[in-house]
Amino acid sequence: MDHFDTDVLILGAGGAGLRAAIAAAESAPDLTIALVSKVYPMRSHTVAAEGGSAGVVQSHDSLDNHFNDTVSGGDWLCEQDVVEYFVAHCTREMVQLEHWGCPWSRKPDGQINVRAFGGMKIERTWFAADRSGFHILHTLFQTSTKFPAIRRFDEHFCVDLLVDDGRAQGAVVLSLSTGEFTAIHARAVVIATGGAGRVFRQNTNGGIVTGDGMALAYRHGVPLRDMEFVQYHPTCLPGTGILITEACRGEGAFLLNNEGNRYLQDYGLGPAEAKPRNKYMELGPRDRLSQAFWHEQRKGHTVTTPQGDAVLLDMRHLGPAKIRERLPLIVDLAREFMGIDATVTPIPVRPAVHYTMGGILVDIHTAAPLAGLFAAGECSSVGIHGANRLGSNSLAELSVFGRVAGEQAAEFARGSSAPRRSDQAAAAEASALALLNQKGSGEHHAALRAEMGASMERGCGIYRLGTEMQETCDTLAELRQRYAGITLQDKSHAWNTDWVTAIELGFQLDVAQAMAHSALARTESRGAHQRLDGNEQRDDVNFLQHSLAHYQGTAAPTITYAPVTITKSQPGQRAYGAAGEHEEDAHKEAASRVGHPPIPKDIAHV
Amino acid sequence: MSDTTIPSKVIELRVLRYRPASDREPVFVSYRVAYSDDMSVLQALQSIKDTQDGSLSFRWSCRMAVCGSCGMMINGEPKLACNTFVRDLAASAVIIEPLQNFPIERDLVVTVGDFVKKIESIYPYIIPKVPKPVEDGAYLQTPAQMVAYESFSDCINCMLCYAACPQFGANPDFIGPGAMALLQRYNGDSRDGGRQFRLDQIHGEDGVWACTAVGVCSEVCPKQVDPANAINQNKTNSALDFFLHAVRPGAQS
Numbered sequence: 001m002d003h004f005d006t007d008v009l010i011l012g013a014g015g016a017g018l019r020a021a022i023a024a025a026e027s028a029p030d031l032t033i034a035l036v037s038k039v040y041p042m043r044s045h046t047v048a049a050e051g052g053s054a055g056v057v058q059s060h061d062s063l064d065n066h067f068n069d070t071v072s073g074g075d076w077l078c079e080q081d082v083v084e085y086f087v088a089h090c091t092r093e094m095v096q097l098e099h100w101g102c103p104w105s106r107k108p109d110g111q112i113n114v115r116a117f118g119g120m121k122i123e124r125t126w127f128a129a130d131r132s133g134f135h136i137l138h139t140l141f142q143t144s145t146k147f148p149a150i151r152r153f154d155e156h157f158c159v160d161l162l163v164d165d166g167r168a169q170g171a172v173v174l175s176l177s178t179g180e181f182t183a184i185h186a187r188a189v190v191i192a193t194g195g196a197g198r199v200f201r202q203n204t205n206g207g208i209v210t211g212d213g214m215a216l217a218y219r220h221g222v223p224l225r226d227m228e229f230v231q232y233h234p235t236c237l238p239g240t241g242i243l244i245t246e247a248c249r250g251e252g253a254f255l256l257n258n259e260g261n262r263y264l265q266d267y268g269l270g271p272a273e274a275k276p277r278n279k280y281m282e283l284g285p286r287d288r289l290s291q292a293f294w295h296e297q298r299k300g301h302t303v304t305t306p307q308g309d310a311v312l313l314d315m316r317h318l319g320p321a322k323i324r325e326r327l328p329l330i331v332d333l334a335r336e337f338m339g340i341d342a343t344v345t346p347i348p349v350r351p352a353v354h355y356t357m358g359g360i361l362v363d364i365h366t367a368a369p370l371a372g373l374f375a376a377g378e379c380s381s382v383g384i385h386g387a388n389r390l391g392s393n394s395l396a397e398l399s400v401f402g403r404v405a406g407e408q409a410a411e412f413a414r415g416s417s418a419p420r421r422s423d424q425a426a427a428a429e430a431s432a433l434a435l436l437n438q439k440g441s442g443e444h445h446a447a448l449r450a451e452m453g454a455s456m457e458r459g460c461g462i463y464r465l466g467t468e469m470q471e472t473c474d475t476l477a478e479l480r481q482r483y484a485g486i487t488l489q490d491k492s493h494a495w496n497t498d499w500v501t502a503i504e505l506g507f508q509l510d511v512a513q514a515m516a517h518s519a520l521a522r523t524e525s526r527g528a529h530q531r532l533d534g535n536e537q538r539d540d541v542n543f544l545q546h547s548l549a550h551y552q553g554t555a556a557p558t559i560t561y562a563p564v565t566i567t568k569s570q571p572g573q574r575a576y577g578a579a580g581e582h583e584e585d586a587h588k589e590a591a592s593r594v595g596h597p598p599i600p601k602d603i604a605h606v
Numbered sequence: 607m608s609d610t611t612i613p614s615k616v617i618e619l620r621v622l623r624y625r626p627a628s629d630r631e632p633v634f635v636s637y638r639v640a641y642s643d644d645m646s647v648l649q650a651l652q653s654i655k656d657t658q659d660g661s662l663s664f665r666w667s668c669r670m671a672v673c674g675s676c677g678m679m680i681n682g683e684p685k686l687a688c689n690t691f692v693r694d695l696a697a698s699a700v701i702i703e704p705l706q707n708f709p710i711e712r713d714l715v716v717t718v719g720d721f722v723k724k725i726e727s728i729y730p731y732i733i734p735k736v737p738k739p740v741e742d743g744a745y746l747q748t749p750a751q752m753v754a755y756e757s758f759s760d761c762i763n764c765m766l767c768y769a770a771c772p773q774f775g776a777n778p779d780f781i782g783p784g785a786m787a788l789l790q791r792y793n794g795d796s797r798d799g800g801r802q803f804r805l806d807q808i809h810g811e812d813g814v815w816a817c818t819a820v821g822v823c824s825e826v827c828p829k830q831v832d833p834a835n836a837i838n839q840n841k842t843n844s845a846l847d848f849f850l851h852a853v854r855p856g857a858q859s
Contacts, residue, residue: 103752489660
């Protein structure tokens with residue numbers, strides 16, 4: 001096994017990992033950085049984000065507006081001090097990306113243009129047509145190449161963290177092309193490995209989105225927070241789950257049922273107007289829109305496609321010129337994958353799993369409870385999304401907290417001793433090789449993966465029942481047992497993707513278990529976690545709390561709870577459309593009577 | 607795990623298999639796959655891997671033609687497997703091979719590293735013409751100014767253009783169409799002042815002049831990036847730059 005010494009190790013080179021690497025290199029030019037990715041960085045799933053990234057720019061908008069949209073959008077399960085920090089730093093990060101060359105769409109006078117997005121009161125979504133994530137990722141990757149301190153390990157897959165003396169001290173990585181292992185010893189470690197949406201059958205995520213970093217931290221005792229909150233994006237292609245961006249609706253698209261009705265007005269999001277107002281109708285939040293689909297399907301109001309039931313996303317009234325200018329990728333996707341010209345025919349869409357709101361527990365500094373470990377981006381739970389993420393807050397999150405993670409990890413590395421070389425690395429290699437060579441029962445992991453996806457979809461879908469969640473928990477326990485006896489069909493070392501996807505499945509099963517058990521234990525409905533078994537209401541008395549899933553080896557995880565930080569927004573009624581406007585007025589009035597508590601001091605230090 | 611509807615027809619895929627460490631030479635292996643009209647070549651390969659032969663290796667991720675991972679030769683043409691559909695190929699057996707002009711690491715996986723080094727060699731980042739702190743806000747850039755570079759910024763690095771390029775096939779050191787498109791992406795950006803650094807990279811025999819203007823790079827591009835146009839513009843720029851340096855030593859173009 002090779003050994004490599006570095007100061008800061010970053011696992012994952014998508015938006016968050018690249019932003020962290022650049023921040024570390026800029027803030028501590030004397031340090032070395034190892035940047036590990038299981039793909040080439042520009043393949044990372046940030047590439048598929050379409051709609052845009054939030055940052056207050058308009059004079060009639062305010063940080064308070066962005067804060068309030070985010071906190072109410074998250075059904076008050078957000079860490080409000082973290083949200084305050086977040087909204088105050090989004091715009092700076094968007095400008096930073098602009099300086100690095102990100103081709104943000106512009107107004108005729110050359111100023112940055114912004115578009116409307118679901119759940120956002122004022123337009124504040126910066127966009128690069130409908131390829132915003134693609135451009136952010138390529139901008140960050142290309143910019144990262146000017147820092148010689150960043151040593152990349154492309155197509156290297158992390159099999160385990162090195163934790164010694166109560167501190168993260170590196171990781172063991174497998175080179176995909178050779179099958180050889182390298183132990184990377186580091187003074188600080190950042191996990192930026194993205195989400196875990198592939199644990200569900202129908203999802204918008206790339207094949208690489210398998211929760212690796214979440215599982216690695218979790219296995220080393222770091223709790224996974226709020227894992228029951230999994231976002232269904234309401235507009236995806238049936239069958240493949242390919243994402244049809246919320247920006248379509250931001251630009252004015254309608255959602256129609258099989259009778260041609262804009263059905264969202266029947267679900268408290270109206271009134272329906274010719275151009276959707278912000279936070280009304282099609283510009284409602286994702287959880288509410290996905291739930292409305294579920295009801296329409298039950299009522300028989302969906303259209304039938306060869307790939308299952310769908311509603312219709314109608315953009316025709318926007319006109320071909322605007323559609324092609326603002327949504328060129330969507331036009332291509334509709335043509336290539338559905339055989340549809342989106343300028344003349346509505347696109348059939350349905351919800352699919354899109355985003356994991358929860359993740360590795362970290363504080364406002366992105367520090368995990370394990371010393372020397374930091375996390376940023378979708379794999380982390382820094383606390384800004386609560387029970388439901390608003391569209392365009394995740395690209396902003398990976399920029400803001402990717403930067404924080406890079407700076408904080410560099411600072412930690414500077415103050416910590418050199419990592420110790422223990423025999424853990426050899427043990428991690430041996431464990432991976434044991435899976436490769438095990439005789440097993442003859443069962444192949446592909447079957448287990450399919451069963452996991454189907455079971456998660458049934459038990460942890462848009463609406464949930466205690467009995468079905470229990471069944472999913474039972475299925476996952478059984479799958480973990482069978483996983484211990486799988487047999488690989490490929491025993492070679494170079495480019496053995498049979499081996500790598502089997503290791504990924506191990507990560508996925510652990511993360512899926514954290515999701516299902518956290519969901520079962522939360523006997524209320526909040527945000528993306530909606531139950532239909534007598535727990536239909538939000539229960540602030542018992543559940544205005546974060547869930548924490550703790551790894552217990554081969555046993556099921558234990559679930560504990562931790563308080564939510566509330567600074568200036570007391571939990572209120574979450575409402576959209578006309579009802580939302582009444583509610584907002586009432587909330588403002590109540591807040592002015594209570595007065596604002598002071599902002600916690602630690603924010604100033606970040 | 608199929609993402610598609612119930613398969614009703616069967617197609618034969620002949621896939622080139624090769625493990626350099628153990629195989630003497632690449633060989634085609636035939637697989638029969640049940641398919642429906644919405645099945646992509648990528649999904650057909652996934653079906654083979656999940657249900658017939660777990661040892662088949664290929665790269666993929668996004669499934670929506672934006673990550674650039676799944677380029678391969680399909681019936682002799684460089685294509686993305688994810689947006690090429692079996693129904694359009696079903697007349698006879700489909701031939702699947704790794705991207706042409708690249709060393710095979712295994713099966714359909716080719717070496718990407720040299721391509722990435724070429725990208726890195728052309729200063730693929732903004733070298734500010736007028737540096738300013740982030741606190742001073744964004745640069746102005748009109749939609750008209752964006753037109754000069756925007757299409758070149760859409761390259762997904764899928765390398766189909768390199769697989770199609772006869773010049774790259776003959777000379778692996780040729781900078782190639784994708785990197786030239788990226789070079790033009792930055793040289794055409796009104797915020798950038800690094801043009802001279804980049805032009806200096808492409809004057810040599812492996813640079814822009816190695817292109818013989820076949821233009822097939824633009825034909826195979828799945829994102830209409832038009833690298834041939836980038837190369838043409840840079841032949842002009844390179845010639846002008848060379849000329850200006852010859853008549854006015856030290857002059858900046």
